[in-house]
Amino acid sequence: QSGRDEQSGLTALLNNVSRPGIKDLPNEQTGILVVGGDCPTRGLRGMQQRMELYNLSTDEWHPTGSCDHRHGFGMCIVRGQLVIAGGRSSTTVHDGVEVYGEVDPAGASTWERVATLPVPVTGCTLETADGQLFVIAGRDGNLRLTNSVQALDMQTGEWWSFPPLITPRAFSASCMLNGCMLVAGGFDADKEPIATAEQYQMGKERWEPLPSMGTARAYATAADWNGLMVVCGGEGEDRVALRTVEAYDPLKRVWTPWPEMSMARSGCVVVVSDGDIVVM
Template identity: 25%
Template structure:
């Protein structure tokens, strides 16, 4: 399969947010993008819900969430958006769960989680939400696996994950829920486990090759997981150790590819936008060894086995939220010294997006 050339990828600036935003959550229903919550420039969680309208290139304010929150987990169940946990106005984890009906345009309170949690990871299987892990009010990670039934409005406990963690990456592939990485307190985890939704059992997979936080995570259409870049060592900016390493796990073989089979990125970076777009892995922005946020973008060519530079982002930033909708990558908000109101799209086609 041929992939687009580097000159075919275009960035276009879209309507900016009304104010800078970070730690917000993006969701899609029917090709439309919704933005939920997040923190403002003062670090306060917001209750806002906004819909981006490409027709008028504008943001439309919808009824706000009953509970202001940042870093919430979100699941789409039909035409409804389930919002789970996150951090509330008092900077503590939340247990409250709310649901927005996009057809009725209103919020409903739903059954709460069993305890307050932030950093929950969520996936949807057969119209049920699977919420994995999280961090409690005691700042300790959880191994809990909870399943939400929309019809009954109940959370059921499923067998817990072997390795407690929060901020893990989850991906549903058939009947298998893969859970990669995550953190324990501030320490990154190498744990990699899979839950079989039919057998209701966990299996431990080969550990991730290296410990890192704020890495990019991309699942391609062949069922391969790639973990890209990230921060190998914390601390201040001067002592931070960024990496450009790429590790890829093949779910068919059940193994991580050997290092000679993978290709490192051109630029060391962490906390960047990452996506699979038109047959290529794409990474954009983030933090590196430069004193400010990056605007550089690169894409992997699978046939040439090399990373190639794309046009830079219009707005350098890290900690941005991103989502792929109809083969287009939207990058919203983030941080460049202060929370950013930038909103731009990367797409492959000759005519303009709007």
């Protein structure tokens, strides 16, 4: 989906994968990187190590190293570095914060552990501002829902206190928008999707409620597109995957329905590349 209200497809991924991490790489590393996730038909047993890189100029996917088996981790770019945190394997909720390096000659990716989460979480989402990393909500090592926000100074490696969310949630959607951190949807303690949203304006030291989305959804994905928070897909009531898309306008404080995607997607991910919204 782009600003032209048109939909078109990219070449399919090499592997069928759900709930991976995905990011549009910095300019000097042009491409879209997909990390981990799980095989939709195998549950926790099907978690992926694979990483794939999409070349924007050739419209081709290439394998590029590997990561630990996991899903439910958060992923973002902090000052040009790709960072992942948390997540779950078949037996463990992870507590690591890792930075992605280069692929070595043998084809293996280099990941450097740079910090340990005070509270291991899965189903978290990651955002960044001014070199700080924010690990937002999720489920802890005992799979209990949390509203905590764990804040890390990536330069010093120190964790610092940050106000918790108003509403505990896991597998929510988030993005940075006009200097504010926005979080929407996710699962509640009963594993039901929610529509509530909230924002944190840097320096105010508190979260503020926002209007709820039109549709309750978890496993959705969000991006900042031209000053709007665009939320795509996810899982709605009765575990039904969604085709719907809606956008939040912070100036008007309203959610507006957008054209539906061509197919329903839960556990999808989104990047904005060359001005277009790319959902996978």
